Amino acid sequence: MPDDCIFCKILEGELPSARIYEDEHTIAFLDINPWTRGHSLVVPRNHSRDLLDASDEDLAHVIAASKRVAGLLRDKLSADGINLLNSCGEAAWQTVFHLHMHVIPRYVDDPLRLPGRPQQTDPEELAELAEEIRA
Ligand code: AMP
Ligand code: ZN
Numbered sequence: 001m002p003d004d005c006i007f008c009k010i011l012e013g014e015l016p017s018a019r020i021y022e023d024e025h026t027i028a029f030l031d032i033n034p035w036t037r038g039h040s041l042v043v044p045r046n047h048s049r050d051l052l053d054a055s056d057e058d059l060a061h062v063i064a065a066s067k068r069v070a071g072l073l074r075d076k077l078s079a080d081g082i083n084l085l086n087s088c089g090e091a092a093w094q095t096v097f098h099l100h101m102h103v104i105p106r107y108v109d110d111p112l113r114l115p116g117r118p119q120q121t122d123p124e125e126l127a128e129l130a131e132e133i134r135a
């Protein structure tokens with residue numbers, strides 16, 4: 001574990017957190033700067049930097065725990081929907097470099113809007129791009 005990893009420190013109990021769930025492989029706690037009420041983070045007990053660094057096993061544990069946390073948020077906070085978000089790399093908004101999944105409860109008429117805007121493309125362009133990625 002890197003000395004400066006805040007999520008490892010939370011896992012070790014060296015930093016406080018508002019825990020809502022834990023199991024053998026993961027913990028979940030409330031985000032300190034929530035996007036909506038109940039915005040949570042699921043964090044594997046093993047340190048890995050991000051999606052590409054993590055083992056398939058840890059990723060599977062994180063998804064399974066995210067499903068349980070989503071159920072809690074639906075049942076206890078009456079969430080109407082859930083967004084899962086993982087940021088991998090600084091360019092993708094990652095700020096804490098210990099793998100985590102955001103579990104963001106959504107409420108009908110909540111003000112949260114994602115910044116992405118769908119763009120126009122055509123099937124030929126998509127086929128060329130798919131070829132480039134597959135090659
Ligand atoms: P990301 O930008 O995807 O790396 O997300 C990191 C998240 O961790 C942000 O939403 C922060 O608000 C949250 N965060 C940072 N420090 C803490 C902390 N000590 N306890 C709870 N959440 C934190
Ligand atoms: Zn860590």
